[in-house]
Amino acid sequence: MIKAPNIILVGPMGAGKTTIGRLISQSMGKEFYDLDKVIEDNAGADIPWIFEREGEDGFRKRETQALASIAESDTGDCVLATGGGIVMREENREILRENALVVYLYASVAQQLYRTSKSTHRPLLQTGDPKATLKKLFEVRDPLYREVANLIIETDARHPRSVANKVLDAIRRHLKMEITVS
Numbered sequence: 001m002i003k004a005p006n007i008i009l010v011g012p013m014g015a016g017k018t019t020i021g022r023l024i025s026q027s028m029g030k031e032f033y034d035l036d037k038v039i040e041d042n043a044g045a046d047i048p049w050i051f052e053r054e055g056e057d058g059f060r061k062r063e064t065q066a067l068a069s070i071a072e073s074d075t076g077d078c079v080l081a082t083g084g085g086i087v088m089r090e091e092n093r094e095i096l097r098e099n100a101l102v103v104y105l106y107a108s109v110a111q112q113l114y115r116t117s118k119s120t121h122r123p124l125l126q127t128g129d130p131k132a133t134l135k136k137l138f139e140v141r142d143p144l145y146r147e148v149a150n151l152i153i154e155t156d157a158r159h160p161r162s163v164a165n166k167v168l169d170a171i172r173r174h175l176k177m178e179i180t181v182s
């Protein structure tokens, strides 16, 4: 059986997965991994370069490999922030569902747009109409995030520290509930 990491954050670009993942890993005393960073380290190149040279398909292959390698390693006791497209492949969703507590960080399209607008490192948003792109992606992906999630946390109108505290509370409640039930 594949051993998945403890806490996995999913959600759209700009939901705050990287930011919140780091904060909650510090509070929980767990190792933190950002899947995009793992992919970049493995490739020796950044994400825009990978998209440019290998296309989105090449990136998705690397993403699945990186997820599987973390899931199969002994680093089970960690917090993992994924990229927004992780739910697009069924094999990824299977790994996410296995053993991990998956937290969906929800953000409205307006917030996604606002939070991603200052950065140019997301190749999918380097289009004439990033709002339309985010909306289209969200329509496809939101049901998939919900399919794999154990917990859903709303992030609009919340400071990152407040989102992190909400996630930590929800995780504690969820784990306590599981212990009480079993």
Ligand SMILES: Nc1ncnc2c1ncn2[C@@H]1O[C@H](COP(=O)(O)OP(=O)(O)O)[C@@H](O)[C@H]1O
Residues within 6 Å of the ligand: 011, 012, 013, 014, 015, 016, 017, 018, 019, 020, 081, 115, 116, 155, 158, 159, 160, 163
């Ligand atoms: N709750 C929040 N409120 C305001 N800004 C946020 C919040 N969460 C993240 N951000 C900011 O939004 C940007 C994208 O966050 P990031 O963690 O990279 O998102 P993701 O990894 O989900 O794409 C960063 O500049 C980050 O500081």
Ligand SMILES: O=C(O)C1=C[C@@H](OP(=O)(O)O)[C@@H](O)[C@H](O)C1
Residues within 6 Å of the ligand: 011, 012, 013, 014, 017, 018, 036, 047, 082, 083, 084, 085, 086, 121, 122, 123, 124
């Ligand atoms: O939504 C996506 O398909 C992607 C999201 C990005 O990560 P973040 O969600 O952390 O921005 C990164 O993996 C890549 O640019 C593709």
Ligand SMILES: [Mg+2]
Residues within 6 Å of the ligand: 017, 018, 019, 036, 081, 082, 083
């Ligand atoms: Mg990120």
